[in-house]
Amino acid sequence: MRIFVAGSAGQLARALTSRAAAHDQVVATFGRPEFDLARPAEMARVIAGFEPDLVINAAAYTAVDRAESEADLAMAINRDGAAQLAVVSRQLGLPFLHVSTDYVFDGEKGAPYVETDATHPLGVYGHTKLAGENAVLSQNPDALIFRTGWVYGPDGGNFVRTMVRLAGEKEHLDIVADRFGNPTSASDLADALLAIAHRAKGAAGGVFHLAGGAEASWFDLASGVMARLAETGRKVPTLGKISGDAYVAPAARPRDSRLDGSLAERTFGVRLPGWTDSLGVTVDAILNPERNAA
Numbered sequence: 001m002r003i004f005v006a007g008s009a010g011q012l013a014r015a016l017t018s019r020a021a022a023h024d025q026v027v028a029t030f031g032r033p034e035f036d037l038a039r040p041a042e043m044a045r046v047i048a049g050f051e052p053d054l055v056i057n058a059a060a061y062t063a064v065d066r067a068e069s070e071a072d073l074a075m076a077i078n079r080d081g082a083a084q085l086a087v088v089s090r091q092l093g094l095p096f097l098h099v100s101t102d103y104v105f106d107g108e109k110g111a112p113y114v115e116t117d118a119t120h121p122l123g124v125y126g127h128t129k130l131a132g133e134n135a136v137l138s139q140n141p142d143a144l145i146f147r148t149g150w151v152y153g154p155d156g157g158n159f160v161r162t163m164v165r166l167a168g169e170k171e172h173l174d175i176v177a178d179r180f181g182n183p184t185s186a187s188d189l190a191d192a193l194l195a196i197a198h199r200a201k202g203a204a205g206g207v208f209h210l211a212g213g214a215e216a217s218w219f220d221l222a223s224g225v226m227a228r229l230a231e232t233g234r235k236v237p238t239l240g241k242i243s244g245d246a247y248v249a250p251a252a253r254p255r256d257s258r259l260d261g262s263l264a265e266r267t268f269g270v271r272l273p274g275w276t277d278s279l280g281v282t283v284d285a286i287l288n289p290e291r292n293a294a
Contacts, residue, residue, distance in 0.1 A: 007059030015190035037081025083135035102149030107254025123251035153186030154285035177219035177241035182211035185278035214274025
């Protein structure tokens with residue numbers, strides 16, 4: 001199976017590439033300047049030239065805080081570009097998998113969200129991703145949309161990488177302890193999407209939740225990082241708990257964006273492992289990038 005991945009620099013795109021061989025698939029990632037969701041005119045030519053069996057959109061505007069001042073650009077990528085990609089995939093007769101986010105919810109439910117729960121994004125990023133979901137399904141009702149959250153990996157900017165860096169710089173860190181989600185390994189997410197790719201043709205389109213199989217607070221995740229670092233013999237900082245209300249940022253974040261992945265498991269037979277199963281592997285890869293690249 002040949003898979004076209006929109007986006008090349010992000011942690012999910014890199015994980016899809018590295019995990020492809022394990023699924024007997026050929027994955028090629030395409031990013032700027034050759035392939036840009038904000039400039040859709042060349043999409044069909046680039047996609048058709050690769051002759052794929054399936055398209056995955058792993059590209060997005062993900063700078064949550066900066067989106068508050070770059071709403072037009074975020075909308076151009078997350079809604080308009082995604083919709084055009086859905087159109088081209090439909091025209092070429094290709095199954096289309098689109099990755100969305102837990103930020104479409106406001107985090108006030110108090111329990112894991114299911115796909116039919118009402119959406120209510122708090123910031124521009126969430127609004128543009130929700131608009132993208134709606135636009136994709138409007139243009140391509142057979143599209144498969146997968147909401148995920150708290151993605152981490154050895155590449156890119158993410159919480160786990162930040163904690164590993166700060167562990168070498170600080171003696172104490174205060175971490176938000178009252179915000180909850182499903183930490184999701186980029187490699188685990190890639191494995192799930194690649195497994196679903198084999199079953200996507202003919203599947204009924206719609207929205208699914210696809211995130212790590214265990215919940216955590218940011219404090220829990222930071223504690224896990226420090227525990228793994230300590231196991232390697234490194235000195236680690238002490239951790240203190242703070243409320244998310246003390247964390248001032250341009251964009252509001254959902255308090256509790258846990259996702260229920262039962263529908264994806266029933267439909268595709270895929271369930272992601274919990275973060276405690278994957279975190280140590282990721283921390284080790286961050287500490288040893290040369291070994292990881294090999």
